[in-house]
Amino acid sequence: MKKLALFSLLLAGFFTGSAQLERPKLVVGIVVDQMRWDYLYRYYDLYSDGGFKRMLSEGYSCGNTFINYLPSYTAVGHTSIFTGSVPAIHGIAGNSWIITKTGKSTYCTDDSTVQTVGAGGDAGKMSPRNLLATTITDELRLATNFQGKVVGVSLKDRASILPAGHNPTGAYWLDDPSGHFITSTYYKNELPGWVSSFNQQQLPEKLMSGQWKTLLPIDEYTQSTKDDAPWEGLLPAAKSPVFPYDLKAAYAKDKESLRETPFGNTLTLKFAEAAVAGEALGQDNVTDFLTINCASTDYSGHLVGPNAIEVEDVYLRLDKDLSEFFTYLDKKVGKGNYLVFLSADHGAAHAQGFMEHSKMPTGFITSLRSGLNKDLQQKFGVENLATSFSNEQVHFNQALTEAHNIDMDALKKETIDYLHLQPEISFVMDAANPGRSGVPEKIKEMIVNGYNKERSGAIKIVYNSGFLDSHYKTGTTHGSWYTYDTHIPLIFMGWKIPHGETNKTLHMTDIAPTIAALLHIQMPSGCIGDPITSITDQINGK
Structure with missing residues (x-):
């Protein structure tokens, strides 16, 4: 009997105390702004082995992932990914919205009670106070008693603030006039030393000091229309939408022009690397979370539309930047120690002029x-x-x-x-x-x-399908229920993720509960999505 009792105690100890809960050291959530699902394969033959192809060859791809709410806009997309919820619940009903009772227009992250940190002006008067539900990043903070660090990074304030949640370690976005990454007093009263050091490098000015030439010989860009289509918009200082572009002239005329080039993504991912080093993300046994929005894909897409050589080059250069970023994480955090997912906040329609030229349904909304x-x-x-x-x-x-x-x-x-x-x-x-x-x-x-x-x-x-707001005589926009706006990529890669793919219909709101299941933490408070069991079951050996 004594031997049996001792065996029972040892067995109980094995299940309760000897095994430590396994989690990745770092979760990285990458949201590529305005990335249509088909971009994964449209430019596939020109991608390097280390970026999108690496994710597809090593990771798990969910090929039929859709947005399940309207309107399909940036702030809503980022919020829905990280809350696993929808505007009816999380409250982010657009990039801006009109309050029904007062008729007042409100920007999603405006907060007049806080001040800018890191620059002059009002670009930092922002916070997540309009967000009505918790995020997966909030839940990680709660689950680790705030020991797990969370950092949000984007050129856009909303795309940094909303994914990072209510109480992150930090959220940072770009102030165009100064070329610095900034934050607000909602988070802290001064920039951390690593952010100030990064800003001192003046990378925006350096990145915009030369020419934007195509990464590859221009005749290899066979997935795009000719390099001077009438439905393409112009970079500042450019006389026509034709390579090469004078970046220095564009930046001198308008500091925001950085956002419309691939080098806005380069800047963002370099800042993300600085965040990993500066906050020591993934360097202990408590899981950290880094949210990244690559926004130049959106600015470029709005400017010229999906079929331009400019957009193709933006994606080829983003692929190169992602390859370098993954290599950095391999060395800094360790391959297999971090979990990354990549998705998009929305897609985009083809330019109206392109659709008309191609004899497809289109028109302008009057x-x-x-x-x-x-x-x-x-x-x-x-x-x-x-x-x-x-x-x-x-x-x-x-x-x-x-x-x-x-x-x-x-x-x-x-x-x-x-x-x-009305006919439209x-x-x-x-x-x-x-x-x-x-x-x-x-x-x-x-x-x-x-x-x-x-x-x-x-x-x-x-x-109607293919109809755009009349503001977009050139370039394009998004917001509809049609698949060109709502079919988004979703790939998981890294820590314990099996290689494979599914064509089962999934939704943007399934991302957060999947991460929650993998981390064994609570789902966000308003979550309506479901874990992707074709991933979680394989990891759990089912």
Whole structure:
């Protein structure tokens, strides 16, 4: 009996005390801004072995991953990836939104109670206070009693702040006038020494001191249109959209031009390396988390559209930069010690001019507000009831509707009836009453997921495929439910990740619960996604 009791104690000790919970030393979440899923394969033959190809050959690719809400915008995408949730819950209903009660426009990360740290001006008056749910980075901080460090990095404030969560070690973004990475007093009152040292290198000026030539001979860029298409926009100081570009002249004319070149991504990933070294990320037994947004892909895409040589070159150079970054992590943290995932916040439509030239469905969205307001005035006797069409939604002047005792159901019905007659519109839906609409279920669910009663318009509009806002006579944009905007890449690589792929339909909101499952921590508070079990089961030996 004594031997049996001793064996039982030893066995219990084996399961409870002898084995330590296994986690990666570092998680790196990379979000490539405006990266359509097809870019993984469109430029595949020209990629190096160490960037996108390495992720595909070593990692696990989820080939049918989609956004499951509307609108498909930057701030919403980053937030949904890291919360595993949707605007109805996490509250980030757009890059900006109109507050229903007041009619006031609010930028997603604006915070007038904080100050800029690291430069002059208001670019640092930002925080995550508008975010209503926790992130996977928040949950790591909570799970490790705030011992695990979290750092957010991007050229864009929103793409650094929202992924890093409510209480990170730091969040940093680029201030264009100074060329410095900055933060706000929400996080700390002065920049860490490693950030100041990085800023002193003046890398933006150095990166923009020469010419932007194609990485490869230009005749190898066979996946793009000719190097002077009429639907391409211009870099500052350029007379035509043609290589080579004078970067020094562009930067002298407009400091923001760095963002529209591939060298904005180079700067971001070099700063990410500095963050790994400066914060000693992945250097102990407590898991850390680094969030990175590569934003130049978005700025370049908006400028020239997906079919330009400029965009192809941006991706080839990003591939090279990612290869160097992964090599850095291999040496600094150790290959197999870090877990990385790569996805996108949204995709992009083809340029309208390109689509028209290619005989594809396309067109421009006309200004609809004035016509709608005339119709509503005839019906209700009140001017300017519709105040905005932002985020592909109709916002009403609540003060006017209340002052004139206008029935909201009647107002919405008249609006829907009017908009249904407009040729560029496919569907119109009362967002608060989806059951009354004839919208297909998939689109209806996306609208419901994206509808936040305090921050979204009452009526949701779905425009025709290929139709862009008339502002985009050149370049392109995003925001729709169509696959060109919502089909995004998703690849996991590194620590314990099996090699493989799945074509099962997955959603952006499945990323955070998958990371939570791999780390054995709580999912974010508003998470609606599911772990990707084709990954987790293999790791757990099921």
